[in-house]
Amino acid sequence: MTTRLVEGSEVVADAMVRAGCRFFAGYPMTPFTEVLEHMATALPPVGGVCVNAESELEAVGMVWGAAAAGTRAATGSTGQGLSLMQESIAEASLAGIGFVVLNMARGQGDYFQATRGGGHGDYRTPVLAPSGPVEVAELMAEAFELADRWRNPVVVVGDYYMAHTWVDIETPGEVPEPPPAPEWSLDGHSGGSGAAKLVSPLGTAKRRDGVGYDLAAHYEGCAQRRREMTAGITPRAELVETDDAEVVLVAYGTMARYADAAVSALRSEGHRVGLVRPITLWPFPEAQVKAAADGSAGVVAVYENNAGQMIDDVRLSLLGSSPVVGLNSFATDSSAFGIAPDVTVENLTASVRELLSEFGQDAT
Amino acid sequence: MTERRPDGLTVLPSDVAPTDAIQVADFTPDLVDVGEHHLCPGCGEPIAIRAVMDGISLLGLADKCMAVFGIGCSTAFSNNLDVEVLQALHGRAPSVATGVIRMRPELAVFTIQGDGDMANEGLQEVLHAAARGENIVCIMLNNGVFGETGGHLTVTTTIGQRTKNTIEGRNAAEHGHPMRIAEMLAQIDGVGYVARGAVNDAGNVARTKRMIVDAFTAQQQQLGLSFVEILTMCPTGWFIPTDEAPAYLAETIAGTHAVGVLRSELT
Numbered sequence: 092m093t094t095r096l097v098e099g100s101e102v103v104a105d106a107m108v109r110a111g112c113r114f115f116a117g118y119p120m121t122p123f124t125e126v127l128e129h130m131a132t133a134l135p136p137v138g139g140v141c142v143n144a145e146s147e148l149e150a151v152g153m154v155w156g157a158a159a160a161g162t163r164a165a166t167g168s169t170g171q172g173l174s175l176m177q178e179s180i181a182e183a184s185l186a187g188i189g190f191v192v193l194n195m196a197r198g199q200g201d202y203f204q205a206t207r208g209g210g211h212g213d214y215r216t217p218v219l220a221p222s223g224p225v226e227v228a229e230l231m232a233e234a235f236e237l238a239d240r241w242r243n244p245v246v247v248v249g250d251y252y253m254a255h256t257w258v259d260i261e262t263p264g265e266v267p268e269p270p271p272a273p274e275w276s277l278d279g280h281s282g283g284s285g286a287a288k289l290v291s292p293l294g295t296a297k298r299r300d301g302v303g304y305d306l307a308a309h310y311e312g313c314a315q316r317r318r319e320m321t322a323g324i325t326p327r328a329e330l331v332e333t334d335d336a337e338v339v340l341v342a343y344g345t346m347a348r349y350a351d352a353a354v355s356a357l358r359s360e361g362h363r364v365g366l367v368r369p370i371t372l373w374p375f376p377e378a379q380v381k382a383a384a385d386g387s388a389g390v391v392a393v394y395e396n397n398a399g400q401m402i403d404d405v406r407l408s409l410l411g412s413s414p415v416v417g418l419n420s421f422a423t424d425s426s427a428f429g430i431a432p433d434v435t436v437e438n439l440t441a442s443v444r445e446l447l448s449e450f451g452q453d454a455t
Numbered sequence: 456m457t458e459r460r461p462d463g464l465t466v467l468p469s470d471v472a473p474t475d476a477i478q479v480a481d482f483t484p485d486l487v488d489v490g491e492h493h494l495c496p497g498c499g500e501p502i503a504i505r506a507v508m509d510g511i512s513l514l515g516l517a518d519k520c521m522a523v524f525g526i527g528c529s530t531a532f533s534n535n536l537d538v539e540v541l542q543a544l545h546g547r548a549p550s551v552a553t554g555v556i557r558m559r560p561e562l563a564v565f566t567i568q569g570d571g572d573m574a575n576e577g578l579q580e581v582l583h584a585a586a587r588g589e590n591i592v593c594i595m596l597n598n599g600v601f602g603e604t605g606g607h608l609t610v611t612t613t614i615g616q617r618t619k620n621t622i623e624g625r626n627a628a629e630h631g632h633p634m635r636i637a638e639m640l641a642q643i644d645g646v647g648y649v650a651r652g653a654v655n656d657a658g659n660v661a662r663t664k665r666m667i668v669d670a671f672t673a674q675q676q677q678l679g680l681s682f683v684e685i686l687t688m689c690p691t692g693w694f695i696p697t698d699e700a701p702a703y704l705a706e707t708i709a710g711t712h713a714v715g716v717l718r719s720e721l722t
Contacts, residue, residue: 114558140557145583149550152543152580156523156554159541164554182544277555279562282538283486283517289534291542298535299488 093262099224100254103193104129106231107165111269112191113139114157114164116150120172121428122254123195127167137266147175151192155179158190159290161272163235167193167247170201174209180244181210185313186292187275189238191231192216195249198423198430199346202400205248206373213314217241217324218372220248220343222351224258230370239273241320248372251429252345321374328376329368332358333383336365337451338443340418341380341405342394343369345430350394353439362447372401377408384413389450394418394439396430414450418442484508486517486537493531495602497697499687499704500529502654503596503663506685507567510667511538514675516563523552525568525577528602532567546577549584552591563674565592570611571601574636578610581640581682588645588679592670595636595682598689599708606692610634613711617694633711637684641717647678649718653686653709655701662714669721678720686712 097105103126107115115134117127131141140157144150150166157164168176173194180192194205205218217237219230230247238245272278281288289295294309296302329347331354333339342350347368357364367383369376384391391413393402399417406415418439422431483490486508492501511520517538524533526545533540543551548566556564566573573581573595581593600618601607608618608625613633615624625633641649648670652663663685670681686708688700695703 114554116554142553142557144550145579148547148577149553149580149583152547152550153554153557155543155547156541156551156556157558158554159551160521160555160558162558179544179547186542277521277539277541278559279521279539280518282520285537287537287539289540289542291533291540292544293530293534293542296534297488304534 094259095262096257096259098125098254099252099256099258100125101129102224102258102260103227103231103249103253104133105263106228107191108133108137108139109228109263109266110232110235111163111267112165112235113137113269114154114162115139116142116144116153116166118144118147118150118168118172120169122197122251123167123169123172123193125254126193126195147172148179151176151179154190155183155188158188159277161276161278163239163269165191165193167195169195169197170204173201173204177208177210180216181208181212181214182292184214184216184243185212185310186290187242187316188290189242190244191234191238192244192246193249194246195254197251197428199250199344199396199400202372202395202397205246206404213310213317215317215321215373216244216246217320217374218246218248220370220372221253222344222347222368223253224256225260227253237324239270241316241323242275243320248344250345324371324374326374326376326378327370328379329370330379330383331366331368333365333367334386335363336383336387337363337389338365338446339383339387339391340364340366340394340443341369341391341401342366343372343401346394346396349434349436349439352436353443356436356440357443363451364443364447375404375408380405380408381412384409387413390414390416390446392416392418392443392446396422396434416446485512487532488535488537494528495691497688497690497700498528499598499654499689500596502660503685503687504529504532504567506654506660506664506667507565507594508536509664510671511563513668514671516671519561520563520565521555521559523548523555523564523566525566525572527569527572529567529569529596545572546580548572549577549580549589549591549593552593553584553587553589556589556591560590563592563671565594565671567594567596569602570595570597570599570636571609574610574634582643585640585643585646585680585682590674590677590679592674592681592683595684596687597636597684597712598687598692600689600692602689602692606689606694611636611712613707616707618692635712637682637712637717640682645679646682646718647673647676647720648681650682650716651684651686651712651714653704653714655686655688655704659714666716669719673719673721676721684712686714
């Protein structure tokens with residue numbers, strides 16, 4: 092078996108291509124930039140297209156068009172760039188156009204942006220949060236499946252560390268063929284038949300159908316589709332040593348890797364500490380968080396690199412059944428791209444020790 | 456109770472066709488599903504849409520094309536055509552069409568936007584698409600106002616033109632100058648055809664249809680982006696009597712936005 096040392100961004104790009112993505116458009120912005128670079132190299136050899144869009148508005152517009160034409164398509168950016176895309180992401184949900192959006196965040200200040208969306212209207216986007224490059228391949232395939240299945244944008248959350256960590260990965264084999272274009276998608280051929288297709292965020296009823304224009308009925312249909320999507324996606328989380336935990340940490344993405352190391356360190360000292368790592372940020376793994384908290388005699392501590400965002404979802408999961416504290420500060424390096432040097436396993440371990448002395452039965 | 460005329464015949468509401476009437480001709484174009492439109496009396500947009508659909512019919516492109524519609528009055532036609540339609544958001548049609556043409560280069564992909572959509576909200580989109588040489592046809596229906604909101608200033612509104620937010624008429628000192636979109640596009644490398652037509656009289660309608668056919672021909676020859684601007688009447692948004700709109704277009708709008716072919720790479 093051959094392995095290769097590659098940058099996380101290349102792992103992300105390869106995962107998208109292997110998942111069938113054949114159209115990508117983006118605008119450079121740290122830490123998203125290298126994904127765009129790798130897609131520009133990776134797509135042409137497999138017959139795909141990567142466009143260096145002149146703006147995020149145009150990037151997501153191009154993806155709207157390519158996805159409606161039956162191609163697995165993706166775009167992405169970082170905080171501000173994604174803010175610019177939100178109108179299209181929201182309306183794509185109402186148009187039934189599925190594609191993948193990479194949210195390559197700086198720190199974790201964009202949890203709300205990823206999970207609530209910054210757009211208007213009654214919509215949701217499924218959100219997947221790999222903990223690093225290794226998990227990306229599996230989740231990227233799932234992201235495109237979800238986008239196809241629910242005809243809805245799907246967000247994959249990464250960050251500076253995922254983009255720039257170099258990892259040793261197995262050299263992938265042949266790139267599989269993408270799935271055929273879905274039946275609803277447009278190829279031009281239904282024109283002139285008397286039943287030409289329409290894909291629109293305003294609904295697909297046509298004048299010739301004689302049913303009248305009823306946007307309220309369309310939006311109710313969208314809401315029904317959203318209810319089915321919510322029920323149809325199984326929330327997932329990785330559980331680490333949660334069965335007897337006095338302190339249950341909840342963390343996602345890069346921060347979960349620090350938390351995982353802290354759990355190991357504290358367990359080796361005999362402390363009962365566990366971790367719930369949400370893999371789907373929406374739908375949020377409420378049952379897993381609740382089960383871990385119910386088995387705990389102590390406290391649920393939400394470790395995130397922001398002033399407290401995911402903690403809202405943890406509180407909603409528990410509805411007051413356990414005490415919840417936030418272990419957070421917006422700690423990034425001075426460029427605000429990455430994570431500050433004071434975000435360390437040692438500092439987290441010290442914070443958890445304080446919680447154990449306050450809430451734990453076996454405080455030492 | 457059914458109302459009756461003195462001679463005993465039933466009085467029919469004017470919008471219901473009499474059941475014994477004989478239809479002598481149906482002027483609905485091939486690729487428009489329902490002939491009646493819901494736009495204002497005197498609106499030029501249905502004529503412009505018809506010109507586009509006639510051009511597609513003439514070139515036999517009905518099952519080889521895709522329309523990408525923007526948001527504005529002309530969106531009323533996006534669910535009323537017998538060609539495939541992808542609805543885009545306000546300002547975004549050229550980038551959406553780019554995504555389509557890149558994955559389905561065999562199609563005649565075209566956009567339909569108003570001036571508020573293309574030139575206000577998303578001007579950079581058509582300029583960038585032109586410079587990239589995207590092989591699409593972009594059509595801008597230009598009436599110099601946001602018609603759907605009730606007649607507000609756009610970047611193409613001419614000097615002196617009254618709009619709801621320039622009620623005494625646009626003046627350059629207060630409201631800036633009108634932008635000439637076709638002229639901007641004509642000087643970009645990567646365009647195959649640029650023209651400005653109008654639908655205010657029969658001669659201009661015929662000339663505009665030829666421009667449409669030429670634009671799609673340039674697209675079929677893969678000459679890059681083709682652009683046709685069509686001046687359309689908006690008596691509602693111009694605050695003038697309906698029957699004065701064609702002359703107003705000729706005298707006022709076309710005085711700033713001159714009709715003609717600005718560039719053609721067709722041989």
